[in-house]
Amino acid sequence: MTADESAPPLDPAELGAYFALIEVSSLLRHTVEQQLRDAGDLSYVQFQLLATLGDAADGSRRMTDLADGVVYSRSGLTYQVGLLEQAGLVARSQSADDERGVTVTITDAGRDVLARVFPGHVDVLRKLFLEPLSHDDVQGLATVLTRVRDHMRTIPPRSARPRRKQA
Numbered sequence: 001m002t003a004d005e006s007a008p009p010l011d012p013a014e015l016g017a018y019f020a021l022i023e024v025s026s027l028l029r030h031t032v033e034q035q036l037r038d039a040g041d042l043s044y045v046q047f048q049l050l051a052t053l054g055d056a057a058d059g060s061r062r063m064t065d066l067a068d069g070v071v072y073s074r075s076g077l078t079y080q081v082g083l084l085e086q087a088g089l090v091a092r093s094q095s096a097d098d099e100r101g102v103t104v105t106i107t108d109a110g111r112d113v114l115a116r117v118f119p120g121h122v123d124v125l126r127k128l129f130l131e132p133l134s135h136d137d138v139q140g141l142a143t144v145l146t147r148v149r150d151h152m153r154t155i156p157p158r159s160a161r162p163r164r165k166q167a
Helices: 012-040 044-055 063-070 074-086 108-130 135-153
Strands: 060-062 090-094 102-106
Touching: 012 044, 012 108, 044 060, 044 063, 044 074, 044 090, 044 102, 044 108, 060 063, 063 074, 063 102, 074 090, 102 108
Parallel strands: none
Antiparallel strands: 060 102, 090 102
């Protein structure tokens, strides 16, 4: 689209869906972040990282895969992983597949923190997000959001795009 062209306006339903999504996301994230801080002294991103590692079969992921998965800048991810490492919740090591790569592994202490925050996290999700929805609503919402997410993943934000190889 050129500067001379203008995008057609959103219709009321499109605009309403967008604003509802933004508001729901903001309200949910605020409450989730507070619960994570209170229960485990974790930021939202730190929780995402620990949960991602905790779900991995061997508890490990490459840093680049983590950055792409949580859609976070590589430098920001390095900082957050450093904080988790200082707290003893993760360990970093050289990747077995690539000598330039770094692998992050959740520690037993990291698993303990996840076990401590998960019950409250699930409680917040149920009360704030899932309670007003029927099972069919949840399934429909999951279908729609998965389709949107998959579309958005085909056009990743700058921070999540693969790095260009230097010549």
